[in-house]
Amino acid sequence: MRNLQHYTDDAFEFHKEVLKSKNTTKKDPSYKERIENMDDAIEGQFSAYNDNFVRNTLENIDSYGHTDDEKNDLLKLYSYKNSVIKNLKVKITTTAANRIINTCPNCTISEINSFDHYLPKDEFPEFVVNPQNLFPSCTICNGYKNYIWIEGGKRVFLNLYLDSLPAEQYLFVNLAITGDVITTTFYLQNNGDINNDIFEIIETHYNKLHLLERFSANINEVITSLENTIISFVGKLPLDEIKDSIIEKSNRDRIAFGHNYWKSILEIELANCVEYMNRFVTID
Template identity: 50%
Template structure:
């Protein structure tokens, strides 16, 4: 899990590009005219969004409560497969080293195949194509999130544009080895003094997206490749050297994919586990 940057463009200019891209049809020849009639009001709402975004207080944003006809017009602006939206996805997920991140950073498990509307589009139709309200996501995370994004004025999920992830480890895993099978339990713990409000938000995010259980279900994609990567070298190198190299590789991956990248956390725990080392010798 890592932060992404989405501050390279003017948000309302993007809204206007989307509106301009809409074609006039015989079925609804006045669609674009109706959108243009809303433009000044929507621009003012975008300005408010920008202020709240800059202060990281999006949970204070009040929906404009458009009537159904205006709401329907605004919602039709969003089409994940449209060229402008796909270009936005590429822009957001391209790193400074020109590497494209294609894994959902809400979970670091599944492929990006949607945009998460940080303020839900059904409630905040005015921000349906606001780039600062669109986060590249997988449909699994999107389905878990649904429309429930805050509770009693507090956000329930990390906003990875705004919430700076800590440099300290908070994700851990316990391992039990019985009958040639590894039992895993991922858990969160604030061992290193992370701000309590941020840690509470991290716990909520992981819990509501069922990340700990999803990590466990996907653990064999880490365990078996790690075993297969190590075994060919066991007759060539001392085990201590293999362990050192494995730790170094896992930490390099944490630098790229995040301090609490679940695959690296699992690899580090495995390589320091006596039962795992013995399983390599059996």
């Protein structure tokens, strides 16, 4: 998990660009006109969003309170397949090295195949195509998040545009090895160096998206890849050098994909596990 580069151009102009891209149909020829009639209200809300976005205080925003008909019209603006929306996804997920990251930033497990609305679109339809409110996501995370975003006046999900993720390790894993079977228990722990407010959001983010359980359910691919790497070097390098190479590579991945990237945390724990590494000693 790592921070994303947020949209920096005029958000309201993006809203208008999405509207422009919509087709006018014979069935509803006045649709665009109805949306344009809400321009003043929407632009005012976008201004409030931006002010709170800069301060990272989105929990202070109140919904405009559109009528049901207005809400339904606004919700029709959003489509993941819309060309303007698709271009936004490419822009957000392209790294400085000009590589597109297509793994959900919320879980770093599944493929991006939707946008999550940080402020839920049913509660805040005016932000349905606000690019600062759209986060690349998988449908699994999107489904778990649903309409929940705040409890007791506090945000319960990380805002990967705004929340500075700690460089300190907070994700850990315990291993249990029985014969050839490896099971894992991932857990969160603040060893005292992480601000309590951000760690509280980290905890609710991981728990509500069921990330710890989802990590454990997806370990086989990581372990298979790791074992293939180890086996390819057995007999060519001493086991200690193989171990050091695994840890070095995994730490490079943590720089690229986040200090608490679950795959790297697992690989390092396995490399440091004497019982696990010793199973490769007898391989010819």
